[in-house]
Amino acid sequence: xxxxxxxxxxxxxxxxxxTISCTGTSSDVGGYKYVSWYQQHPGKAxxxxxxxxxxxxxxxxxxFSGSKSGNTASLTISGLQAEDEADYYCCSYAGxxxxxxxxxxxxxxxx
Amino acid sequence: QVxxxxxxxxxxxxxxxLSLTCTVSGGSISDYYWSWIRQPPGKGLEWIGNIHYTGSxxxxxxxxxxxxxxxxTSKNQFSLKLSSVTAADTAVYYCxxxxxxxxxxxxWGQGTLVTVSS
Numbered sequence: 001x002x003x004x005x006x007x008x009x010x011x012x013x014x015x016x017x018x019t020i021s022c023t024g025t026s027s028d029v030g031g032y033k034y035v036s037w038y039q040q041h042p043g044k045a046x047x048x049x050x051x052x053x054x055x056x057x058x059x060x061x062x063x064f065s066g067s068k069s070g071n072t073a074s075l076t077i078s079g080l081q082a083e084d085e086a087d088y089y090c091c092s093y094a095g096x097x098x099x100x101x102x103x104x105x106x107x108x109x110x111x
Numbered sequence: 112q113v114x115x116x117x118x119x120x121x122x123x124x125x126x127x128x129l130s131l132t133c134t135v136s137g138g139s140i141s142d143y144y145w146s147w148i149r150q151p152p153g154k155g156l157e158w159i160g161n162i163h164y165t166g167s168x169x170x171x172x173x174x175x176x177x178x179x180x181x182x183x184t185s186k187n188q189f190s191l192k193l194s195s196v197t198a199a200d201t202a203v204y205y206c207x208x209x210x211x212x213x214x215x216x217x218x219w220g221q222g223t224l225v226t227v228s229s
Binding site: 002032034036038044045046047048051052057089091093096097098099100101102103104105 | 155156157158161169171172205213214215216217219220221222
């Protein structure tokens with residue numbers, strides 16, 4: 001069982017927006033600004049999409065955005081495109097004992 | 112462009128020690144934190160531990176008793192050893208780079224599948 005809770009799947013049509021939630025506790029998501037999101041296509045390594053809750057690395061489209069409220073972080077993908085179909089994982093810093101915890105992953109299907 | 116490449120045996124016997132090496136090219140191993148992250152087939156990601164180029168390490172508490180991560184700056188490599196492996200350790204093992212101990216991983220290796228089976 002993963003430390004962070006994500007929906008197992010979400011779906012949306014091209015052009016629509018979807019939001020993926022990531023729920024933790026005050027010891028991880030709620031306690032730090034170090035929440036990141038990774039996109040993983042089948043057979044590929046994860047790719048960093050969002051870091052520090054809402055920052056985008058260079059090269060990531062601004063269709064991807066992140067936010068946090070309390071113990072829940074969210075990834076929103078607007079203007080869905082076929083290539084967005086992938087698994088998405090959230091990750092949070094959890095202090096200097098546990099360090100890093102992941103969510104179980106969410107499969108995004110573009111209909 | 113920084114590139115990471117994992118290498119090591121793809122098959123380990125139960126109770127043996129898994130050993131993997133990550134070679135960093137296109138940049139120096141210095142000034143960064145280097146992590147090992149694994150993913151069992153069809154499952155989610157798990158952080159194993161990291162090492163600073165100075166040799167300082169941090170480990171996942173659930174694996175700490177079995178994990179050793181080391182660095183060889185002269186070869187631009189860092190390594191993972193996981194002892195007493197079982198079938199539950201079967202996974203794709205990734206190496207990845209973080210700019211600080213609390214930074215996300217911006218560069219990843221392609222991953223290498225290690226199967227634990229007799």
